[in-house]
Amino acid sequence: MEERSKTRICVIGAGIIGGAIAEALTPQYEVTATRRNCDKINGLAGKGIKVTSDNRAAAEEADLVIISVKPVQVVPVLKEIAEAVRGKTVVSFAAAISTDILHMAAPEAHFVRAMTNIAVRVRKGYTLFSLQQDLSKERFPDLEKVLLNLGEIQQVEEQYLDVLTAMSGSGPAYIFTVVESMIYGALREGLPRNLALKAAAYTAIGASCLLLETGKHPSELRDMVLTPGGVTIDGIYELEESRIRTAFMKAIGAASEKGRTLSEEARAHALSDME
Ligand SMILES: NC(=O)c1ccc[n+]([C@@H]2O[C@H](COP(=O)([O-])OP(=O)(O)OC[C@H]3O[C@@H](n4cnc5c(N)ncnc54)[C@H](OP(=O)(O)O)[C@@H]3O)[C@@H](O)[C@H]2O)c1
Numbered sequence: 001m002e003e004r005s006k007t008r009i010c011v012i013g014a015g016i017i018g019g020a021i022a023e024a025l026t027p028q029y030e031v032t033a034t035r036r037n038c039d040k041i042n043g044l045a046g047k048g049i050k051v052t053s054d055n056r057a058a059a060e061e062a063d064l065v066i067i068s069v070k071p072v073q074v075v076p077v078l079k080e081i082a083e084a085v086r087g088k089t090v091v092s093f094a095a096a097i098s099t100d101i102l103h104m105a106a107p108e109a110h111f112v113r114a115m116t117n118i119a120v121r122v123r124k125g126y127t128l129f130s131l132q133q134d135l136s137k138e139r140f141p142d143l144e145k146v147l148l149n150l151g152e153i154q155q156v157e158e159q160y161l162d163v164l165t166a167m168s169g170s171g172p173a174y175i176f177t178v179v180e181s182m183i184y185g186a187l188r189e190g191l192p193r194n195l196a197l198k199a200a201a202y203t204a205i206g207a208s209c210l211l212l213e214t215g216k217h218p219s220e221l222r223d224m225v226l227t228p229g230g231v232t233i234d235g236i237y238e239l240e241e242s243r244i245r246t247a248f249m250k251a252i253g254a255a256s257e258k259g260r261t262l263s264e265e266a267r268a269h270a271l272s273d274m275e
Pocket residue numbers: 012013014015016017018034035036037038040055068069070071073077093094095115116117118169170
């Protein structure tokens with residue numbers, strides 16, 4: 001078994017995502033988790049995570065600081081810990097908050113903006129990240145090693161992060177909607193609930209693995225299932241009538257737009273705070 005690293009990590013804002021990140025990192029790192037209402041994360045203490053509501057002390061003691069509060073809380077939290085994170089690497093998982101806003105709030109920290117998803121709870125997240133302009137990976141060489149504890153990782157240009165947030169961060173909610181709809185379809189046909197759930201979930205896993213392992217385009221793989229005069233084409237015909245592709249394109253567009261709006265609001269807020 002790999003020896004536990006001596007790197008100390010603090011997760012500020014141990015809610016849904018922050019709590020999952022803290023748990024995923026704990027086997028390898030010494031982790032401290034914070035939130036204002038610590039009663040809600042006492043469960044983490046039983047898992048070897050230090051729990052506190054003192055953000056400043058937690059950031060002071062940490063080698064790497066992770067921020068996972070809501071977007072609107074990011075600037076106030078960074079201002080609170082600005083002294084404690086001088087010269088340190090800070091990874092923000094908040095949607096829509098760009099590295100230039102992060103930098104304005106705590107100018108002497110080095111920022112990584114990241115987006116992951118709820119699958120971090122089972123260490124199968126897909127974490128996309130970009131480094132603040134001019135930040136070298138050498139500043140915190142173990143960054144990728146740390147993020148790999150959450151699942152797959154991918155470095156991207158920051159300009160793509162808003163749409164990736166709409167797609168990958170929000171994505172599990174879309175996939176759950178698809179899976180739930182398939183389950184309902186099967187229930188109407190009399191399939192037992194558990195069997196329907198497993199069939200839908202394993203089908204989603206299998207299709208995803210096939211996409212990634214073959215590198216083929218989804219339409220090519222779909223054609224392999226569409227036997228002429230077979231059963232699948234009748235199902236696809238119904239989906240096309242419901243304009244399913246337009247619905248998904250609109251969903252990703254709407255969520256991306258919301259991200260951009262939040263980003264502008266956060267920038268205005270950060271700037272007004274600086275005055
Ligand atoms: N949920 C997702 O699937 C998902 C996916 C990817 C990224 N994200 C991003 O992750 C961030 C958190 O989302 P979430 O869904 O995990 O929200 P959440 O469950 O509300 O978590 C936010 C946490 O921050 C804590 N907090 C608020 N102010 C604080 C402060 N001053 N100091 C310390 N802790 C503070 C809150 O606890 P107290 O009120 O007790 O302080 C809360 O537990 C967001 O920026 C979101 O964009 C979420």
